[in-house]
Amino acid sequence: MYDQVFSFEGTLAKHASLADTAPETASIHELLATPYAIFNPLSDHQLEALAQKSATITRQRFGHVMRFFVPLYLSNECYNNCTYCGFSYGRDIQRYTLTDQDIVDNIDILTKKGFQHVLLLTGEAAKTVEMPYFKRVLPLIRPRVAQLGMEVQPLDESDYRDLVALGLDSVTVYQETYHKDNYLIHHLSGKKRRFDYRLTTADRAANAGIFRINIGALLGLSDWRFEAIALVDHLRYLTQRYWKTQFSVSFPRITSIFDSTQRLFPVSDQQLVHLVCAFRCLFPDLGITLSTRESAKLRNGLMRLGITDMSAESLTSPGGYSGVEADAQFDTADHRSLVAIQAEVANQGLDAVVKDWDAHFSTPVMHSHSSS
Numbered sequence: 001m002y003d004q005v006f007s008f009e010g011t012l013a014k015h016a017s018l019a020d021t022a023p024e025t026a027s028i029h030e031l032l033a034t035p036y037a038i039f040n041p042l043s044d045h046q047l048e049a050l051a052q053k054s055a056t057i058t059r060q061r062f063g064h065v066m067r068f069f070v071p072l073y074l075s076n077e078c079y080n081n082c083t084y085c086g087f088s089y090g091r092d093i094q095r096y097t098l099t100d101q102d103i104v105d106n107i108d109i110l111t112k113k114g115f116q117h118v119l120l121l122t123g124e125a126a127k128t129v130e131m132p133y134f135k136r137v138l139p140l141i142r143p144r145v146a147q148l149g150m151e152v153q154p155l156d157e158s159d160y161r162d163l164v165a166l167g168l169d170s171v172t173v174y175q176e177t178y179h180k181d182n183y184l185i186h187h188l189s190g191k192k193r194r195f196d197y198r199l200t201t202a203d204r205a206a207n208a209g210i211f212r213i214n215i216g217a218l219l220g221l222s223d224w225r226f227e228a229i230a231l232v233d234h235l236r237y238l239t240q241r242y243w244k245t246q247f248s249v250s251f252p253r254i255t256s257i258f259d260s261t262q263r264l265f266p267v268s269d270q271q272l273v274h275l276v277c278a279f280r281c282l283f284p285d286l287g288i289t290l291s292t293r294e295s296a297k298l299r300n301g302l303m304r305l306g307i308t309d310m311s312a313e314s315l316t317s318p319g320g321y322s323g324v325e326a327d328a329q330f331d332t333a334d335h336r337s338l339v340a341i342q343a344e345v346a347n348q349g350l351d352a353v354v355k356d357w358d359a360h361f362s363t364p365v366m367h368s369h370s371s372s
């Protein structure tokens with residue numbers, strides 16, 4: 001399990017050893033060959049070379065495909081207090097958990113718009129959105145979509161096995177921050193304070209036979225270079241250990257927290273581009289997801305550089321697509337329709353894909369793995 005490999009102190013030391021700036025004469029090849037050196041501040045010339053290399057690798061490995069998915073929030077009930085989240089327990093908001101009929105209504109609306117990949121999200125509320133709820137609603141949703149993912153609280157391995165048996169394809173779980181001290185500062189109460197249990201979620205999901213696992217850090221809780229180093233180490237560990245599983249990353253940025261006594265570590269657009277391109281070059285086959293947290297302009301710019309998966313038309317309140325009234329988790333920035341984004345994708349010479357058969361070719365392999 002990764003908690004036996006991860007070293008907070010070791011990551012701090014690697015982060016401290018980064019230079020203030022990369023040597024002006026260093027090539028991208030040299031920087032990529034030296035551990036973590038690609039995360040040193042780069043000159044404009046070096047960043048441009050990195051972006052070009054990233055774009056080339058992406059087209060070589062993924063062709064012209066851009067995959068699309070849509071999030072569906074099932075609930076905004078949550079017993080955790082996280083400084084950055086609109087669903088935090090201490091916040092006085094309108095709470096709601098979707099009924100079976102709400103779920104069917106929302107899925108019908110989304111599939112009519114053309115979405116085939118759906119990511120289900122919830123807060124973490126014992127008795128309301130736990131395994132019995134998941135086991136009840138997955139059979140409702142699974143036959144209606146081509147691919148199904150979940151971004152919910154970390155679960156036990158046996159729970160993931162049960163969800164795989166119900167047709168779950170992917171799990172998204174962000175560590176939020178790999179910086180243990182900052183993690184405790186931003187996760188004030190609730191089960192989410194268990195840093196190590198969260199850190200080993202990908203192990204449990206992979207052991208259970210989940211086909212695709214998306215990890216990442218919520219950029220802004222610690223220095224982005226610290227998160228990048230930790231994420232590189234985590235991905236190296238996971239890809240070597242669980243070679244049957246597909247891994248992907250996201251780099252969600254937060255822009256505000258509710259606890260104004262805590263400082264954020266802002267990440268600029270340029271630094272986000274740097275991160276995406278560096279990960280593409282370090283992990284050529286890695287899926288990289290970009291959400292509607294980012295603006296249309298930035299998403300358009302990143303499409304060709306390294307991104308493989310995008311969300312569209314996202315609403316972050318439970319059942320928002322069918323008009324259920326409940327509060328949202330955060331504001332999105334790209335409000336374009338799926339059709340409009342697909343037009344931009346085509347404009348850039350890419351093919352928009354709403355249904356990816358890859359998982360289905362691989363599913364039997366993973367099922368036999370999970371039941372052994």
Ligand code: SF4
Binds near residue numbers: 086
């Ligand atoms: S980030 Fe997740 S766990 Fe934390 S308050 Fe929000 S929904 Fe709950």
